Amino acid sequence: MSSFRTPDLWRFLLISFAALICTGITASLGFWQLGRAAQKQEIFDAMERQQALAPWGNAELALQVPAVTQILTDSKRKELLHRPAQLQGQWLAEQTVFLENRQMQGKVGFYVLTPFRLAAPHEGAIIIVQRGWALRNFMDRTVLPDVKTPAGTVTIEGRLQAPPSKLMELEGLKSGSGVADSGADPDGQKSLIRQNVDIAQWAQQSRLPLLALSLVETSDNAASQGLLRDWPQINAGVQKHYGYAFQWFGLSVLVVLLYVWFQLVRRFYSPLRKEQFEAPQP
Known part of the structure; x- marks a missing residue:
C-alpha cells in the first residue's frame, strides 16, 4: 500500500507546486499590465496638463x-x-x-x-x-x-x-x-x-x-x-493593458479552479462521498 501511495503523494506535490508557480506567474503578469496602464495614464495626464497651459x-x-x-x-x-x-x-x-x-x-x-x-x-x-x-x-x-x-x-x-x-x-x-x-x-x-x-x-x-x-x-x-493638419490624436492607450491584465488574471483563476477540482475535489471529496454512499445502512 505504501509503494502505491508514495508516488501518488509525490505526483500531488509536484502538481501543487506547478499550479502555485503558474498562478504566481500569471497573477504577476496581470499586475504588471496594470502597472503599465498606470504609467501610460500618468504620462497622458501630464501631457494634457501641458496642453492646457497658457x-x-x-x-x-x-x-x-x-x-x-x-x-x-x-x-x-x-x-x-x-x-x-x-x-x-x-x-x-x-x-x-x-x-x-x-x-x-x-x-x-x-x-x-x-x-x-x-x-x-x-x-x-x-x-x-x-x-x-x-x-x-x-x-x-x-x-x-x-x-x-x-x-x-x-x-x-x-x-x-x-x-x-x-x-x-x-x-x-x-x-x-x-x-x-x-x-x-x-x-x-x-x-x-x-x-x-x-x-x-x-x-x-x-x-x-x-x-x-x-x-x-x-x-x-x-x-x-494647400495643407492638411489632421494630426494624430494621442491617447493613453490603457484599454489594451486592462484587457491583457484581465486575460492574465482569468488564466490565474482558471489554474486555481482546475487545481481545486482535479487535485482536491476529485481526489479527496469524491472518494469520501462514494464511501458514504456505499456504506451499509444500519
Missing part, C-alpha cells in the same frame, strides 16, 4: 527652449513637450523640406517642414515648424506639392514637439562621408524631398540658429496653404 509667446519660447547645439536634458524635455505656443515671425520658405512616406487620413504624402524665424527682438531664434501634410504626385514622384507660404510677418499657433520620428533608411543611402543622409540640405544641393530630417545636421548645414524642438502647427489656415 501658450508661450516669442519671449518665453526663445528663453525656455535651448538651441540644438545645447544639451537638452530629459527633465527639461518633459517640461517643454506639448506646451502650446503662439508665435510671430517670418517663414524661411526657400528652406522648406518635404518628408516623404508620411500618412494622414490613410493616404501617403509629405510632411512639410519650414524654418520659422521669430520676430524682433528674438530673431536670433529659429524653430522648425511641422506645417502640415500634402498629397504626393505618384505620377511624377519628383514633383513637389503646391504649398503656399505667406510672406512677411505672420502669427502661427501650435504645440512644442520632438522632431518628426525617423523612418527606416537603407544602408545604401549614405553620403560621401559615410554618414546616413537623414538631415535637411536647405542650400539646394540635393532634392528637398527627404526620408528623414535631423535638426542638428540641418543647423550645421544651413548655419541657422535652430532650436532643439519643433512646433506642430495647429493654425486654421491649413486649407489655404
